[in-house]
Amino acid sequence: MRPTLQDIQKAAQRIAPLIHRTPVLSSISINHIAGAELHFKCENFQKAGAFKMRGAANAVLSLSDEEARRGVATHSSGNHGQALAKAAQSRGIKAYIVMPETAPTVKKKAVEGYGAEVVICKPTLQAREDTLKDVVKRTGANFIHPYNDERVICGQGTAALELIEEVSEFDIVMSPVGGGGLLSGTAITTTALLPKASIIAGEPEGADDAYRSLQAGAIVPSENPKTIADGLLTSLGDKTFPIIKELVSEIITVNDEEIMYALRLIWERMKIIVEPSCAVPLAAVLQQKEKFAGKKVGIILTGGNVDLDKLSAKF
Amino acid sequence: MRPTLQDIQKAAQRIAPLIHRTPVLSSISINHIAGAELHFKCENFQKAGAFKMRGAANAVLSLSDEEARRGVATHSSGNHGQALAKAAQSRGIKAYIVMPETAPTVKKKAVEGYGAEVVICKPTLQAREDTLKDVVKRTGANFIHPYNDERVICGQGTAALELIEEVSEFDIVMSPVGGGGLLSGTAITTTALLPKASIIAGEPEGADDAYRSLQAGAIVPSENPKTIADGLLTSLGDKTFPIIKELVSEIITVNDEEIMYALRLIWERMKIIVEPSCAVPLAAVLQQKEKFAGKKVGIILTGGNVDLDKLSAKF
Numbered sequence: 090m091r092p093t094l095q096d097i098q099k100a101a102q103r104i105a106p107l108i109h110r111t112p113v114l115s116s117i118s119i120n121h122i123a124g125a126e127l128h129f130k131c132e133n134f135q136k137a138g139a140f141k142m143r144g145a146a147n148a149v150l151s152l153s154d155e156e157a158r159r160g161v162a163t164h165s166s167g168n169h170g171q172a173l174a175k176a177a178q179s180r181g182i183k184a185y186i187v188m189p190e191t192a193p194t195v196k197k198k199a200v201e202g203y204g205a206e207v208v209i210c211k212p213t214l215q216a217r218e219d220t221l222k223d224v225v226k227r228t229g230a231n232f233i234h235p236y237n238d239e240r241v242i243c244g245q246g247t248a249a250l251e252l253i254e255e256v257s258e259f260d261i262v263m264s265p266v267g268g269g270g271l272l273s274g275t276a277i278t279t280t281a282l283l284p285k286a287s288i289i290a291g292e293p294e295g296a297d298d299a300y301r302s303l304q305a306g307a308i309v310p311s312e313n314p315k316t317i318a319d320g321l322l323t324s325l326g327d328k329t330f331p332i333i334k335e336l337v338s339e340i341i342t343v344n345d346e347e348i349m350y351a352l353r354l355i356w357e358r359m360k361i362i363v364e365p366s367c368a369v370p371l372a373a374v375l376q377q378k379e380k381f382a383g384k385k386v387g388i389i390l391t392g393g394n395v396d397l398d399k400l401s402a403k404f
Numbered sequence: 405m406r407p408t409l410q411d412i413q414k415a416a417q418r419i420a421p422l423i424h425r426t427p428v429l430s431s432i433s434i435n436h437i438a439g440a441e442l443h444f445k446c447e448n449f450q451k452a453g454a455f456k457m458r459g460a461a462n463a464v465l466s467l468s469d470e471e472a473r474r475g476v477a478t479h480s481s482g483n484h485g486q487a488l489a490k491a492a493q494s495r496g497i498k499a500y501i502v503m504p505e506t507a508p509t510v511k512k513k514a515v516e517g518y519g520a521e522v523v524i525c526k527p528t529l530q531a532r533e534d535t536l537k538d539v540v541k542r543t544g545a546n547f548i549h550p551y552n553d554e555r556v557i558c559g560q561g562t563a564a565l566e567l568i569e570e571v572s573e574f575d576i577v578m579s580p581v582g583g584g585g586l587l588s589g590t591a592i593t594t595t596a597l598l599p600k601a602s603i604i605a606g607e608p609e610g611a612d613d614a615y616r617s618l619q620a621g622a623i624v625p626s627e628n629p630k631t632i633a634d635g636l637l638t639s640l641g642d643k644t645f646p647i648i649k650e651l652v653s654e655i656i657t658v659n660d661e662e663i664m665y666a667l668r669l670i671w672e673r674m675k676i677i678v679e680p681s682c683a684v685p686l687a688a689v690l691q692q693k694e695k696f697a698g699k700k701v702g703i704i705l706t707g708g709n710v711d712l713d714k715l716s717a718k719f
Binding site: 112133134138353356357360361362363393397401 | 427449453675676677708
């Protein structure tokens with residue numbers, strides 16, 4: 090069943106003890122550059138450093154006591170893995186996080202720091218899925234997909250809920266799109282609360298499966314996606330695509346140079362650390378200024394978990 | 405006359421329309437690492453990107469209408485120059501900012517962006533002072549020293565005022581020390597409001613004139629100071645030294661490696677962009693953990709104006 094605003098509102102109540110209500114910030118100088126009124130929902134200040142905490146918390150807290158006893162499992166070396174580990178720790182249940190042997194030690198340690206068990210696999214899609222299946226079979230753990238899961242979609246939709254509660258009216262609400270969990274949750278919330286607002290996503294050119302899927306009217310997965318916005322490499326799933334197809338007005342693609350320019354603006358003008366993925370909607374605004382001119386725009390900044398050593402070299 | 409708490413409270417009312425009331429942030433993971441309860445006053449989110457806006461605004465707004473008509477002048481290619489330019493713009497008066505010809509173009513442009521007149525000089529102390537004298541003689545502008553000025557000291561003391569209002573009790577209140585404007589203002593506020601609290605400063609080893617001055621009982625200026633914390637190269641003045649001598653419990657010196665470690669912790673764990681100078685008090689806490697163990701500590705983060713290209717290379 091496709092989630093509704095009511096499901097997202099219930100999720101918001103459910104996860105409240107596990108998440109931060111993050112601030113909404115604006116920058117006079119970025120507004121000046123963009124020629125629009127931008128309000129940024131700062132999920133870089135979220136627990137575990139990203140909006141993924143919302144979906145993971147909702148999934149973990151939606152389990153019955155009996156389900157919860159068997160723990161949760163996922164394959165993610167990124168923010169979802171960390172968030173699921175932290176949410177499981179909060180409920181006092183086990184989390185199994187499948188990671189490729191090539192994942193950076195710091196990511197393994199972060200997940201272990203939340204008390205989760207890291208299960209190492211070969212760095213292929215097949216190995217990842219097989220290993221996850223093994224873990225689930227062996228432990229009975231509940232698989233929590235990073236985005237193709239209604240509980241996760243509802244959790245992610247709570248960020249837009251807070252944003253709209255705080256600022257009220259928007260002409261446009263934006264998020265980046267990777268697997269589509271955040272975008273579909275944002276779209277459901279926004280459509281229900283602000284029926285006149287448009288929902289627009291930003292997507293990296295090097296991982297533009299959502300753009301191409303909307304054009305084709307069917308899911309077209311990315312092949313060898315490559316972008317500096319490494320949180321957006323995943324392709325839409327069968328639960329996120331139909332929501333996006335129905336509710337999202339437009340997907341604007343941007344290249345890595347545009348993303349880095351927007352990222353630098355956010356770092357320098359707003360004095361906050363955000364991931365490259367966060368900068369994708371702002372890059373879209375700057376690319377198509379006429380479309381956004383004078384508009385009141387809400388933008389969800391997804392997270393702040395960056396590898397300073399790697400990223401610094403790109404500035 | 406040495407400023408009192410009442411002067412600082414008046415300054416707070418005076419400058420309220422020109423400044424942001426900045427947030428106070430904490431990080432569970434940094435508290436865990438430090439073994440203390442740290443509250444960071446985030447002046448990186450201040451207008452013009454640094455606490456210097458407070459002192460500059462108080463100085464500009466303290467001028468009589470007749471004085472104001474002649475404008476203000478200073479020598480500073482850093483945060484004080486920008487802040488003074490912005491404060492002068494807000495009052496609709498002229499600002500003359502003396503800068504060495506070696507100052508980065510971006511800094512000249514920032515000051516000009518606030519409508520100030522940049523006056524270029526040779527890159528020596530003598531040329532800087534001579535040029536400033538010329539400007540003052542020619543225009544009648546009021547010289548606003550970056551720190552050795554009671555109006556500036558009072559403005560800087562308003563950051564601690566807000567910090568203590570928001571969190572109430574502290575065992576220790578900390579700031580970095582360069583010329584001592586922020587530290588002396590912080591010391592006056594803290595001593596008056598929290599007589600039992602200690603005031604401790606952090607100072608870079610490579611610019612440790614305040615540490616040596618306190619040891620000697622007289623001002624010992626830095627010669628060729630050198631540190632990554634480039635906001636702290638200046639030496640104490642005759643207005644800041646006596647306040648610091650009387651009210652500050654201790655100055656802890658830290659080296660550049662300790663500063664960079666602490667800076668990285670703030671960037672990575674708190675997801676905010678701060679200048680290296682900001683990290684000096686945290687570096688002091690981490691160097692002397694026993695002293696701070698279990699204590700409630702307020703720390704003023706001075707600003708967020710960093711040169712990403714230059715700084716990135718040091719991570």
